[in-house]
Structures are given as C-alpha cells and as structure tokens.
Amino acid sequence: MSLHVVILAAGKGSRMKSALPKVLHPLAGKPLLQHVLDTAQSLEADAVHIVIGNGADQVKEAVHDANIHWALQAEQLGTGHAVAQALPNIPDNATLLVLYGDVPLISQPSLQRLLDLVEADTLALLSVDLPDATGYGRIVRDVAGDVRAIVEHKDATPEQLEITEANTGILAGPAKLIKTLLPKVENKNAQSEYYLTDLIELAVSEGFEVEAEQADNLEEVQGVNDRLQLCELECWYQSVISEQLMLSGVTLYDPNRTDVRGTLKTGIDVTIDINTVFEGNVELGDGVTVGPNCVITNSVIGAHTEIKANSLIEETSIGEHAVIGPFARLRPGTQLADKTKVGNFVETKKAIVAKGSKINHLSYIGDAELGENVNVGAGTITCNYDGVNKSKTVLGDEVFIGSNSSLVAPVTLADGATVGAGSVITKNVEVGELAVARGKQANIKGWKKPSKKA
Secondary structure: OOEEEEEEEOOOOHHHOOOOOHHHOEEOOEEHHHHHHHHHHHOOOOEEEEEEEOEHHHHHHHOOOOOEEEEEOOOOOOHHHHHHHHHHHOOOOOEEEEEEOOOOOOOHHHHHHHHHOOEOOEEEEEEEEOOOOOOOOEEEEOOOOOEEEEEOHHHOOOOHHHOOEEEEEEEEEEHHHHHHHHHHOOOOOOOOOOOOOHHHHHHHHOOOEEEEEEOOOOHHHOOOOOHHHHHHHHHHHHHHHHHHHHHOOOEEOOHHHEEEEEEEEEOOOOEEOOOEEEEEEEEEOOOOEEOOOOEEEOOEEOOOOEEOOOOEEEOOEEOOOOEEOOOOEEOOOOEEOOOOEEEEOOEEEEEEEOOOOEEEEOOEEEEEEEOOOOEEOOOOEEEOEOOOOEOOEEEOOOOEEOOOOEEEOOEEEOOOOEEOOOOEEOOOEOOOOEEOOOOOOOOOOOOOOOOOOO
C-alpha cells in the first residue's frame, strides 16, 4: 500500500506567547514542523498532508515541498476533526500515518516499527511508558493485555490516572478503515472536541485489531507547548548530537556549549572549543581546530585548518592548512585555497584567494581575486562599490600591498607588482612595477602647536 502522512499543524500555540505559529519556532536551527516533515520524507511517503489553521499563510510560506498537500482546519475542533480535513485527498487503499507538527523529534525507526504493525483490519498506535503521565491520555488494556481504549487525562477516572502507559497521539492504519470510523467519533468529553484517540475504542467495539508500539524514549514523542519545553528539547537534542560527534572522534571542550543548528560532518581528530555554533551544512576536515566563540554557517573547511577565536564564517570554502582569525569575518562567496591566512579584524566577501596568500590584519577584501603568495598589508581595503555598481579587484601572483592602501576597483595589479604604503591605487599596475600614489610630504619648520588657555 502507498503511504500518506498527515501532519497536524493548525493549533494556535497560545502558551508560546508569540506572533509566530508554534510549529514554526526553531529547534536546532529549523522549524519544529520541518523536523517532522523531514522524518516523514525519510519514510518515503507517497504524499504528505499538512493540516493548517492559525497562521496558515505563514506556515505555507515557511515550508516548501512539491509533495505537500495543504488542508485547512478553519475551526479547531479537535484532532479527529483535523484529520478529517485531509481525508478527501487520501486514497482508500493507502496506509495513513498521523503525526504532529509540534512533536519534532519523532524518530524514523519508531515510526517504521509502527507502520509494520498495520494490516487491513488493524490500527497501530505509538505509546510511551512514563513514571508521571500527567496530561497524557492513558492506554486502557483488558486483563489479557489487549488495547481497549484511550482515555484523555481530563476524562480519566482515578483508577485510570494510575496507568503509566501513555498515548503519544501518533497513529497509523488503513485509510479506508479510518475513513469508516472517523465520522462516528463524537464530542462528548470535557473539551467538546472530536478526539482522534476515540478511534481506538470504536475499532475495538467493531471487532478490529489495535496494536501498540512503544517509542524508544520520551523525548522523541514530547510535544512543545511553551518555550520551557522547547528549551528542554533543544538541550536534549544538542546532547545527542554532541555524543555522536565525540563517539565519531571529535574532541569537544564542553559538549554543553556546542550548538549544531543543521548538519555537521567531521573528519577525525577535529577539536571544537566552547561557545561554537554551526548553522546549516558545515563540513570540517581531518584535524581541523575551531577556537571558542566561533559561528560557522554553510561552509566547508579543509583538513588541518585552524579557526581561531571569535571568527564568523558564512558560505565560505577554505582549503587545507589555512589559518583564520582571531576576529575574522568571512562573508558569502569567499574561497580560500590551501595555506592561506586571514587574520584578526579582516573581512572578506566574494574573495577568491589562491594558495599561500596572506591578509593578516585590519583589512577589507571584497569582490576580489588574489593570486598565489600575495601579501596584503594592514589597513588595506578594496573600494569595490561606487554607490550603484560593484567592481572587481584582481591581484596577480606575488603581489605585495603596503599598509593602509586603498585599491579602487575596477583595477588589476599584475604579477609581482608592489604598492607603497598609504597609496590610493586607481590605475592598473603592470608586471613587477612599484605603484606609489600619495600626497607629497611637507615638513613645516617653526610650527607652533596650539596651547590651551590657562
């Protein structure tokens, strides 16, 4: 059977106290809903149906995928009502899996085990055993241990509140069976809502089988209702990532002060200092060291490169045995070859720097191409923007730029050219030439410094 996944994402999330829909709040750098969608896609679902309501336009704008079908729940009348909005677009011969946009860390293995239980006459639900199940619906079983019903916490008897097996809300079954049972669900409960969980008791009463599968851990089925719960899940998720990194051969000076907000791929013998943040897709080669307080976003860093403290690196490619920082800022489009150096208080943008070249301190290099073994002195800037257009600066191999120079683009300095300190270069410099462009020094004899009045 084909697999259709329904993700419920229509709730307001009032306890978040935010103008942003709850399912769009970020966890580890991406929206809660995107985590669920990524897991659904890992199951190779034939289609994903997202039920939206509050903040519907914001949700649709934030999540893009050709495989998504949108269903609007104009009134929030419960989970059963929400699923009903998606049913018209789901074929009868499909397997239907219901997930939640605010339960972000559900794992693919748990869901696959759940789906394996589904048969033509069988529903499957995911449960979790909790020492304190307050707030959760309880799984009610008979003396033989078979699932008979799910009772919501607010509707449970004192005896049922003693049950520790809790419902996660995640359910799977044949679409045809769910379509048959769902219209029979009533809203005779404390909330006057149509509970999806009532399908279980209905299925049992009509002679269908109900199987339950246990989740691997509480965190993967924990929902987010407020910012405290969001923080708890973030901390747990980061601890899992840190553990995986260390087991793969990475040294973390403090796992509690490393944040991965995306995907981090590492070689062996990588060392990461405290307060480091990795965003998007980042790759660190063998032997890379990252100093404290660095932020690296969507970048690839070659083997044995050193990133010193307080450096910001975004959409950049760095070769092997390079040295970056401290206090360097590499902006999008920067490409640094092997054995390059970009030092303290240097900013680059769309800079292509060849092997062995150095920009050691206090410089801005933007929209530029630097050849091999170029030396850029302190205080050098490329004047690449005239207020309307951006132009390129090209430096050949072995070019030497004296300190406090301005290179006014478009300009080309050929191989071996030298620029005297303090120059403003507006014309091309040919091979091996020395360019000096500065006002003539005048020393005034007998000049008296101004003095303050007594």
